[in-house]
Amino acid sequence: MPPRMTLAMVQTGPRRLERRDLPIPSVTDDTAILRIEACGICGSDYEQYEGVLRTPFPSIPGHEPLGIIEAIGDAAARRWRVDVGDRVCVETMLACLSCETCRAGRYHLCDRRQIYSYIPLSQAPGLWGAYAQYMYLAPNSIVHRIDKSLPPEIAVMFNPLGAGFRWAVEVPNTQVGDTVLILGPGQRGLSSVVAARHAGAKTIIVTGLAADAKKLEVARALGADHTIDVENEDARRRVNEISNGRGVDVVVDVTSYATQPVRGALDYVRRGGTIVLAGVKGGRPVPDFISDIIVMKEITIKGAIGVLSSGYRKAIELIERRQIPLALMHTHDFQLEDADRAIRTLARQVEGEESIHSCLFPPA
Ligand SMILES: [Zn+2]
Numbered sequence: 001m002p003p004r005m006t007l008a009m010v011q012t013g014p015r016r017l018e019r020r021d022l023p024i025p026s027v028t029d030d031t032a033i034l035r036i037e038a039c040g041i042c043g044s045d046y047e048q049y050e051g052v053l054r055t056p057f058p059s060i061p062g063h064e065p066l067g068i069i070e071a072i073g074d075a076a077a078r079r080w081r082v083d084v085g086d087r088v089c090v091e092t093m094l095a096c097l098s099c100e101t102c103r104a105g106r107y108h109l110c111d112r113r114q115i116y117s118y119i120p121l122s123q124a125p126g127l128w129g130a131y132a133q134y135m136y137l138a139p140n141s142i143v144h145r146i147d148k149s150l151p152p153e154i155a156v157m158f159n160p161l162g163a164g165f166r167w168a169v170e171v172p173n174t175q176v177g178d179t180v181l182i183l184g185p186g187q188r189g190l191s192s193v194v195a196a197r198h199a200g201a202k203t204i205i206v207t208g209l210a211a212d213a214k215k216l217e218v219a220r221a222l223g224a225d226h227t228i229d230v231e232n233e234d235a236r237r238r239v240n241e242i243s244n245g246r247g248v249d250v251v252v253d254v255t256s257y258a259t260q261p262v263r264g265a266l267d268y269v270r271r272g273g274t275i276v277l278a279g280v281k282g283g284r285p286v287p288d289f290i291s292d293i294i295v296m297k298e299i300t301i302k303g304a305i306g307v308l309s310s311g312y313r314k315a316i317e318l319i320e321r322r323q324i325p326l327a328l329m330h331t332h333d334f335q336l337e338d339a340d341r342a343i344r345t346l347a348r349q350v351e352g353e354e355s356i357h358s359c360l361f362p363p364a
């Protein structure tokens, strides 16, 4: 049985996180209580922290939860096929699962969806985020069991790796033998390397900035064949050389804010190739975006937001197989109460610290 109260870091405004003790509700037939083991953090955590996502305040951030089922109602246990004591990965999206979009399997686009951690404290029972010791699991949650013997900081990578599988494999329909170019070497870019390799890509190229030298090194260790420092190398020429003048089959853009990679992708991709845009640019337009190139080369451009169960399942299988040195991606552990510092480290605002994958651990 869970305790009566949980520690949570509550966001009360932009750049304001407060430590609070909140009551834990008792479970009903179709809900559960999760004891958080680790919460992964990513670029959206920073945007939420800054207030640019316009998420409601006060609320509990944390949308990448890994934890143990502490209490669960009978109906939820049957439907989710999990029980007390199981370790689970929780999907971020809370879709209605009954609208037309959901029934077509595109539940991440559900009109009535809610997203864990973007739900106000005022919506009962309030514990909607993973910056806490305990979290509420609503009836429409989607959870996946994962091996309990994995270190939590590795198991929690189901989230970025799931994105890698969806953005670099499922959305572009990457085939065995393809050449895949990944723009951006952050945790999502590196996860894309792992996923594309797993899907049988023949050649994988990753781009980054001069400051990304360490990340590009990790990219090579995780299976990238070539890395390009776009500040000191002519990326277009390198891609051309590597692909024997043909261009690449698939380009995946996971850079945030930079618009140049989108323009560059049109040049890097082969005729008839596919570009996946998964990095948001803060609403900015792409300068010199020449749509004629799309026509002449018959390029397919696809947007990708979020991850579906199939991507998460592939990520979990791969993590459980323990054959990839995923620990190379994990750079920082933080205590829950240092959430503020964790977010600033992620955003390169802490002198001398360079993070790739990091997570928060609540006190036991
Ligand atoms: Zn995230």
Ligand SMILES: [Zn+2]
Pocket: 095, 096, 097, 098, 099, 100, 101, 102, 103, 107, 110, 111, 112, 113
């Ligand atoms: Zn729906």
